Amino acid sequence: MSLTKHCLAASPSVTGTPSKGFDEKAYLAAKQLRAGEDPYRQHAFNQLESDKLSPDRPIRDTRHYSCPSVSYSLDLPATSVIITFHNEARSTLLRTVKSVLNRTPANLIQEIILVDDFSSDPEDCLLLTRIPKVKCLRNDRREGLIRSRVRGADVAAAAVLTFLDSHCEVNTEWLQPMLQRVKEDHTRVVSPIIDVISLDNFAYLAASADLRGGFDWSLHFKWEQIPLEQKMSRTDPTRPIRTPVIAGGIFVIDKSWFNHLGKYDAQMDIWGGENFELSFRVWMCGGSLEIVPCSRVGHVFRKRHPYNFPEGNALTYIRNTKRTAEVWMDEYKQYYYEARPSAIGKAFGSVATRIEQRKKMNCKSFRWYLENVYPELTVPEKEVLPGIIKQGVNCLESQGQDTAGDTLLGMGICRGSAKNPPAAQAWLFSDHLIQQQGKCLAAAFPSPGALVALQVCNPKEGSQKWRRKGSLIQQSVSGLCLEMQPAQLVTNKCQADTPAQQWQLLPHS
Ligand code: UD2
Numbered sequence: 479m480s481l482t483k484h485c486l487a488a489s490p491s492v493t494g495t496p497s498k499g500f501d502e503k504a505y506l507a508a509k510q511l512r513a514g515e516d517p518y519r520q521h522a523f524n525q526l527e528s529d530k531l532s533p534d535r536p537i538r539d540t541r542h543y544s545c546p547s548v549s550y551s552l553d554l555p556a557t558s559v560i561i562t563f564h565n566e567a568r569s570t571l572l573r574t575v576k577s578v579l580n581r582t583p584a585n586l587i588q589e590i591i592l593v594d595d596f597s598s599d600p601e602d603c604l605l606l607t608r609i610p611k612v613k614c615l616r617n618d619r620r621e622g623l624i625r626s627r628v629r630g631a632d633v634a635a636a637a638v639l640t641f642l643d644s645h646c647e648v649n650t651e652w653l654q655p656m657l658q659r660v661k662e663d664h665t666r667v668v669s670p671i672i673d674v675i676s677l678d679n680f681a682y683l684a685a686s687a688d689l690r691g692g693f694d695w696s697l698h699f700k701w702e703q704i705p706l707e708q709k710m711s712r713t714d715p716t717r718p719i720r721t722p723v724i725a726g727g728i729f730v731i732d733k734s735w736f737n738h739l740g741k742y743d744a745q746m747d748i749w750g751g752e753n754f755e756l757s758f759r760v761w762m763c764g765g766s767l768e769i770v771p772c773s774r775v776g777h778v779f780r781k782r783h784p785y786n787f788p789e790g791n792a793l794t795y796i797r798n799t800k801r802t803a804e805v806w807m808d809e810y811k812q813y814y815y816e817a818r819p820s821a822i823g824k825a826f827g828s829v830a831t832r833i834e835q836r837k838k839m840n841c842k843s844f845r846w847y848l849e850n851v852y853p854e855l856t857v858p859e860k861e862v863l864p865g866i867i868k869q870g871v872n873c874l875e876s877q878g879q880d881t882a883g884d885t886l887l888g889m890g891i892c893r894g895s896a897k898n899p900p901a902a903q904a905w906l907f908s909d910h911l912i913q914q915q916g917k918c919l920a921a922a923f924p925s926p927g928a929l930v931a932l933q934v935c936n937p938k939e940g941s942q943k944w945r946r947k948g949s950l951i952q953q954s955v956s957g958l959c960l961e962m963q964p965a966q967l968v969t970n971k972c973q974a975d976t977p978a979q980q981w982q983l984l985p986h987s
């Protein structure tokens with residue numbers, strides 16, 4: 479577990495100039511695919527295609543056309559790039575390293591720290607230290623990417639850390655926009671848009687610029703569209719996108735902030751879940767996460783893991799996500815267990831020190847996170863709650879029918895008691911529906927000022943789905959809020975300080 483002597487050697491030459499000591503061709507040739515071998519077997523991508531490409535191949539600049547005219551500080555901080563890998567293909571590993579050196583101003587790269595997570599051949603890593611700035615740490619047993627990254631971060635000399643997977647290609651001006659955001663505010667943790675390098679033919683493909691990181695209650699990561707209301711209000715495509723979670727592999731973080739927040743949970747093994755744990759921690763403990771669209775980094779997304787999990791893939795994922803749920807999700811962890819029942823009763827080690835750290839840092843609650851960072855994640859509401867819907871001293875009520883036979887909705891002084899209201903003021907809240915006698919509140923054509931009416935309940939109907947957002951009641955599909963205007967109930971742009979949008983849902987029991 480020590481720095482090898484290669485790693486301590488000073489780097490005499492300037493970044494970008496080929497190093498005399500490193501023979502690229504020999505490095506690659508030594509590990510070429512044997513004739514007849516399945517090119518997907520070892521790495522779960524087409525190694526043959528990767529091996530054919532130059533380590534310096536050009537790629538298309540996939541940024542929005544307004545990005546090149548954005549300017550950045552002249553005194554951006556330098557960064558230590560940390561790349562952990564376990565049995566990576568030489569051609570992809572080398573291309574990752576070269577793309578960084580070729581496409582980044584030399585003064586911004588302090589060093590590239592490779593953490594060889596006990597790959598079969600130590601030379602995959604060691605030989606690369608002949609390239610200026612490249613260092614190599616080798617684990618003397620398999621640790622997994624989480625502990626490996628911490629090991630790399632601990633020896634990093636720069637004030638800012640940049641993590642990359644070992645099969646990436648960074649694009650034009652990828653680093654500057656991320657460093658700029660971190661320099662302005664060291665609590666920001668930033669990612670690029672992650673472009674796709676085809677696992678079949680290694681074509682470099684632009685990813686959508688309208689995505690952010692999301693997840694479901696089983697703690698399964700997914701890319702999702704940024705909410706409509708945010709998309710509509712985006713006038714400048716170079717502005718960062720707030721993201722509830724990051725994908726995990728490619729991000730920039732201030733080193734002292736990373737340390738302050740507790741690095742990673744070192745009891746997580748191999749792969750998976752650490753991105754949720756870090757994301758919840760960053761948001762809940764005073765930082766923020768964002769995707770910077772003018773930064774683009776390509777990554778080979780695979781369909782299966784090319785390496786083994788000593789404890790098995792499923793158990794490892796459970797252990798890591800269960801530790802995340804136990805430390806960060808408070809009472810909401812019940813939904814994790816409902817969505818992933820196989821996690822119930824499984825061993826996950828002690829989380830006492832992580833919980834203690836959360837307390838010490840005085841982090842906010844998971845409820846705060848849900849309300850402020852990820853209100854789009856719907857909380858399962860299985861039980862049916864009977865109740866009243868109050869605004870000031872008035873209650874939402876049905877007020878007979880109009881000539882077309884539609885129920886009129888309005889406000890009336892609350893009668894009876896919350897426990898025993900008259901039928902016209904009694905509502906059921908269930909599964910995101912708000913109903914009265916089989917009819918549900920619906921905004922069929924939601925727009926500011928559009929009427930909300932009662933319709934026959936249909937749980938599949940998006941226009942009938944509502945969720946609480948503090949004291950607002952928001953329609954999930956449109957993002958608009960329920961508002962009482964003098965004579966009618968409408969949807970309108972959500973405004974937390976508008977009294978007509980403040981609602982209390984008081985249950986009967
Ligand atoms: C994504 C992330 C990855 C990580 C993972 C969840 C991106 C682009 N990738 O999965 O970084 O956050 O989600 O954990 O966001 N590795 C080791 N030791 C191991 C296993 C893996 O060093 O025991 C290395 C591996 O060689 C690679 C990196 O860790 O460089 C990530 O592994 P992956 O590429 O299999 O993960 P990926 O991209 O599916």
Ligand code: MN
Pocket residue numbers: 643644645727777778
């Ligand atoms: Mn990867």
